[in-house]
Amino acid sequence: MNSTLLVNISRFILLLAVQIVIFNNMNFLGFIMPLPYMLFIVLYPVNGNRAALLLASFLLGLTMDVFSNSGGVHAAACLTLAYLRPSIFKFSFGISYEYQTIKLNDVLTPERFSFILISVVIHHFTLFILEAFQVSFFWDILIRTLLSTVFTIISCIIIIYLIKPNKR
Amino acid sequence: MQQIFNFIFRNSTRILFLLLLCISFLLTIQAHSYHRSKIISSANYLSGGVYENINNVSEYLNLKTQNDALAIENARLKSILFATTDSISITKLEKTKENQPYDIVVSKVIHNSYNVHENYLTLNSGALQGVKSDMGVINNLGLVGIIDNTSPKYSTVISILNVKSRINAKIKKSNHFGSLIWDGKSTGFVQLIDVPRLAAIRKGDTIVTGGQSVIFPENINIGTIDKVEIDDQTHYYTITVKLFNDMTNLGHVYIIKSNNREELNNLEKTTKNE
Numbered sequence: 001m002n003s004t005l006l007v008n009i010s011r012f013i014l015l016l017a018v019q020i021v022i023f024n025n026m027n028f029l030g031f032i033m034p035l036p037y038m039l040f041i042v043l044y045p046v047n048g049n050r051a052a053l054l055l056a057s058f059l060l061g062l063t064m065d066v067f068s069n070s071g072g073v074h075a076a077a078c079l080t081l082a083y084l085r086p087s088i089f090k091f092s093f094g095i096s097y098e099y100q101t102i103k104l105n106d107v108l109t110p111e112r113f114s115f116i117l118i119s120v121v122i123h124h125f126t127l128f129i130l131e132a133f134q135v136s137f138f139w140d141i142l143i144r145t146l147l148s149t150v151f152t153i154i155s156c157i158i159i160i161y162l163i164k165p166n167k168r
Numbered sequence: 169m170q171q172i173f174n175f176i177f178r179n180s181t182r183i184l185f186l187l188l189l190c191i192s193f194l195l196t197i198q199a200h201s202y203h204r205s206k207i208i209s210s211a212n213y214l215s216g217g218v219y220e221n222i223n224n225v226s227e228y229l230n231l232k233t234q235n236d237a238l239a240i241e242n243a244r245l246k247s248i249l250f251a252t253t254d255s256i257s258i259t260k261l262e263k264t265k266e267n268q269p270y271d272i273v274v275s276k277v278i279h280n281s282y283n284v285h286e287n288y289l290t291l292n293s294g295a296l297q298g299v300k301s302d303m304g305v306i307n308n309l310g311l312v313g314i315i316d317n318t319s320p321k322y323s324t325v326i327s328i329l330n331v332k333s334r335i336n337a338k339i340k341k342s343n344h345f346g347s348l349i350w351d352g353k354s355t356g357f358v359q360l361i362d363v364p365r366l367a368a369i370r371k372g373d374t375i376v377t378g379g380q381s382v383i384f385p386e387n388i389n390i391g392t393i394d395k396v397e398i399d400d401q402t403h404y405y406t407i408t409v410k411l412f413n414d415m416t417n418l419g420h421v422y423i424i425k426s427n428n429r430e431e432l433n434n435l436e437k438t439t440k441n442e
Contacts, residue, residue, distance in 0.1 A: 020218065020222075021222055025226070027282070027283050027416075031283040031284075032283070033283055050181045051180065051181055051184050054181065054184050054185055054188060055184070055188070058188045058191075058192070061192065062192075062195075065195070066212065066214070066215050067215050067218070067219075068281065068284075069199075069281070069286075069288040069290075069324060070196075070199060070284070070286070071195045071196045071197075071198060071199020071200065072191065072192030072193060072194065072195025072196040072198075072199065073192075073196050073199070075188070075191075075192035075195065076189060076192035076193060076196060079185060079188050079189050079192060080189070082185075083181075083185045130196050131284055131285060131286075132285050132352075133196075133200050133285075137285065137352065140352070140353075
């Protein structure tokens with residue numbers, strides 16, 4: 001139990017550091033930025049404490065906001081994702097997901113991919129809506145969501161393969 | 169009473185979620201208003217320090233271009249200096265130093281964003297160097313933005329690539345005024361709106377800052393006219409301006425301190441009150 005806590009805390013810090021130092025400086029075509037820091041919420045243990053996840057994702061988002069001067073945009077997006085996570089699990093892995101031993105950081109199966117895809121889309125869509133804050137930017141929001149989703153998923157999968165623990 | 173407690177326990181995650189969501193919405197709304205909260209900005213001690221360290225490393229990557237830019241500007245200033253053969257003009261300059269309208273603080277951009285609708289820069293000089301909010305920021309090519317928040321060592325700048333920014337500007341040739349805004353689309357172009365139809369406008373004309381704001385001195389370069397449209401409803405020109413500055417690559421900048429600002433503000437206030 002304690003080791004999961006330690007793994008999660010180090011994941012929190014490492015993902016934030018990688019996001020701020022490396023991925024925040026990536027700008028494809030001037031406006032597409034991969035945001036793999038939300039992998040923390042995706043990789044959180046399936047049966048872990050929900051309140052702790054909500055608090056942790058709020059802190060995660062708020063730290064990103066401090067670094068990107070955006071108020072509470074990232075915090076709101078992370079919270080939404082953290083709150084909707086059980087429903088996404090139910091959709092991707094079936095109703096009895098709580099009784100299975102789901103490991104997300106493993107070989108990519110269709111279920112895992114669909115889970116990551118839906119999570120990223122929800123997170124990015126909330127993020128860009130709140131960031132633009134105007135209906136007149138609707139197409140802009142959609143394009144940003146779509147393109148950034150592609151790049152975030154690619155970076156997420158690369159990170160998952162890189163940090164895949166205990167190869168047997 | 170028992171039932172209320174039961175309700176709270178049963179829905180504890182939902183209540184926590186709504187509470188935190190409210191906080192983040194509040195912060196978001198606050199961030200979209202003009203003067204923002206001081207804590208959630210990259211000028212604070214932690215994030216400013218991190219950005220400075222990152223910048224110390226990444227600076228080396230574009231050292232050459234920065235050196236070239238500074239060398240070009242040095243050459244320009246030298247040529248102005250040597251061109252003034254009349255020795256009277258130099259003494260004149262020194263005499264007027266006491267009531268110089270503007271002071272300059274040199275600073276460095278340690279974080280630059282240009283990929284969202286509300287872009288901010290972070291500079292490595294703050295209140296200790298005398299930087300206050302609403303000061304103008306320029307570089308050797310032209311306009312950069314306006315200071316937003318300051319901490320003792322760092323400050324944030326509302327970039328001209330920010331849909332909230334609104335700067336008074338004019339057409340250099342004809343002195344017609346307008347407001348400079350950004351439509352949030354391309355990093356190389358901004359829009360000049362509310363220019364009267366009377367103005368004679370040609371593609372390629374230079375746009376400079378107007379003298380109506382106390383933030384910027386007059387005649388600081390902004391860009392050239394790229395496209396001209398007429399707004400059907402207001403019958404004013406909407407001009408697309410191609411920036412001289414490459415906002416995606418900023419190094420050293422100058423912060424403009426206006427010395428007469430308080431005097432001017434007080435004067436305008438008393439005039440309004442009378």
